[in-house]
Each structure stands twice: as C-alpha cells, then as structure tokens.
Amino acid sequence: MPDTRSQIVEAADKLFYERGYEHTSFADIAAVVGLSRGNFYYHFKTKDDILEAVIDLRKSRTQVLLEGWAEQAHTPIERLDRFIGMMVMNSPKIRRHGCPVGTLCTELAKLEHPALPNAGMLFTLFRQWLAAQFTQLGFGGKADGLAMQLLARSQGIATMANAFDDEEFIRQETEQLRVWLRALAPTGQPN
C-alpha cells in the first residue's frame, strides 16, 4: 500500500503524459488519487514541485530499465534491439500520446520552463547508454553521434505516429531502424 505522496506522483506522471503538464490541473490529479484539493498542498507546495518529482521518478525508472536491458541482453546489438523493441511494445500509447520524454521536453520548451534541462536528462540517460553500446561495437568517437541519431529517429517516428494516429507506421519504421543497425554493424563490428 503506497503512501499518498507516491500515489500523487504516480497519478501526475500518467496525466502529464496523457494530457500534458499545463493541461493537467491539481483537481485532475486529486480526483485520481481520491484526495481533496486542499490536502494536496500538504504534500506539494507548487505544481512545479510535482513536475520535479515526476521527472525524478522517470529518471530512476529509466535507470532501472536500462540496467535491466544490460543484464538481459548480452551483446551490444541485442541491447540496441531492446531500445527499438521498447517503441514497438509501447506503440499503442505512443500513437495516442507520443513519446513521454519528447513531448514533455517539447512542452517545457514552449513554456520556457526551468525544468527543461532536468527533463532533458531523461534523453541524456538514453543517449549515454546507447553511446556505450556503440562504443562496445568499436565506433569510438562516432558512438555519441550514432546514439543521438538513433534517438532522433525514434523521436521522429513517435511524432509522426502520434500526428497521424498510425500505429502501423511504428512497426514499419522500427523495422527500418533494425535494418539500418545491421547495415551499420553487420558482424557486430564497425566497418
């Protein structure tokens, strides 16, 4: 049985993703948790505080996710496949709400919100993990660039699938990503 604060952050995380940060009100979150608006402020002073808590929650979950992939898959290519597979697994949600990281950063950029760099850290976690896989494949100085390229392509797929409400597009384009990956490192080694 989780404590109230955790329930609030959990509900906020979900609603911020589904409806966006600004479009989610305290009342929305309170209704999900089954809490009065007044009691809300015992746990969080401002809406920005909830946002920080949500980003921190996502950061720790991302860490766990990436560590899990590193344990379960034993070659860099298999690990990169896990990243791509995540998009396919989440395709129904991506189609409806886009990428949780990308759409949050996009919104915070428009708001000129001070939490944008913190949200960007979510990208950075993936970036460094992906770059580590490319480094293990022997890409040296190109590893970070390839990580960014893979991140960017996944963002583009999510944005278009969301705009066109098209889940099949995710399946097609992730397959293309796998082809690209194999062409890049056919034997698990760089050219």
Added chain:
Amino acid sequence: MPDTRSQIVEAADKLFYERGYEHTSFADIAAVVGLSRGNFYYHFKTKDDILEAVIDLRKSRTQVLLEGWAEQAHTPIERLDRFIGMMVMNSPKIRRHGCPVGTLCTELAKLEHPALPNAGMLFTLFRQWLAAQFTQLGFGGKADGLAMQLLARSQGIATMANAFDDEEFIRQETEQLRVWLRALAPTGQPN
C-alpha cells in the same frame, strides 16, 4: 496596411508557435495587435476559431512555399534539397521552438483537440509534395514511404535540437540527410 483580422491571425500564428496554443491567451494576442480584449470577439467567436484560421493560414503559406520550390529547382533532388535547406535556414527558431507543424500536432493530440486532423494536413501537404519528388525519381510504390521517412527524420532532428537547445545538431543531421538522399538516388535514379 493589413486589416485587423489578418493582424490577429498573424499574431496568433507567431504566438502559438512560440508559446504553444493553450499557453497563449486572448490578452497576449490582443496586446500584440494593440486591441482591447472586448473587441476581439467581433472578429473571432472562440479560441478554436482562431486556431482554425491559423492552420488555414499555414496551409496556404505551405502551398506557396512548395510551389516556389518546384519553380526554382528543376530536378527532384534539388527540390528535396530545398526541403532540407529549410530546416537549416530556420535552425535558430527550430532550436528555440521546435518544428511549427510537429509541435502543434503534438500539443493538439494531448488536448484531444478536434483540430488535430486539420493540423495534420500541414504534414500531408509536405508528404504529398515529397512523395511526388520521389515518384519522379522513379521510386514508384516506395515514394510515399520515403516521403514519410524524410518527414519523420526531420521531426526527430527538430525535437532533439529543441530539447538540447542545440543548433549545431541540425546542421550535422541535415548533412546526413543529404548523404542519405544521394546514397538513395546516386544518379537521380533508383537502384
């Protein structure tokens, strides 16, 4: 000297791009135009009406833009280069506010706003124009898929450049897009 209605749509177009649709208030737009809030409703009944007008403005401008490229560039490859060049030319704005089309669609999807399909038409205009170029290159049934791929990659570049506040990334990745394009159609013909 443009009429008031045009001024309103112009100001709304700019503010919706820079701050987002929901985050822009009537007061914000009225302040730019130098109009009282009350007078606003003589020109537009609801905020959604302004959004529709903004999308229509963008659609007609996109048409003009694409027709201009078709006139100025005489080969499909040159025309596709114009599309890529647009990103480089607008890189300062993309870095700060993202892609005007992509970020609008992302926001409207979160709001479950009925204007999302209309905003998606902006993507469709580019999609069809790009597909026409790939068709001229002889790609036949693959043309639309390539158009979507190019659109998706440009969206990814915009999202990452915006999140990381990185203009250099746009320059790098658009260069990669040009390389990809040449590899795809080395002699202006498909493989």
Added chain:
DNA sequence: GTCTATACCCAGATAGAC
C-alpha cells in the same frame, strides 16, 4: 494527514455604449 471553505487571479466569453 485530511478535510472544508475560501481567497485570488486570470482565462474565455458577453453586453452594450460610443
């Protein structure tokens, strides 16, 4: 820790004078 009540502000939207 949780509640009700409420302050305060700003949003979208309307009425009616000029």
Added chain:
DNA sequence: GTCTATCTGGGTATAGAC
C-alpha cells in the same frame, strides 16, 4: 469596428477546523 464593464468558470494557492 472599437471600446469599457462585466459575467462566469477554473486554476493555483492558503487558512484553519478536525
């Protein structure tokens, strides 16, 4: 066609009883 004045609702945030 533009203005001022105003309504109404919802948002964040606070005070204080239980």
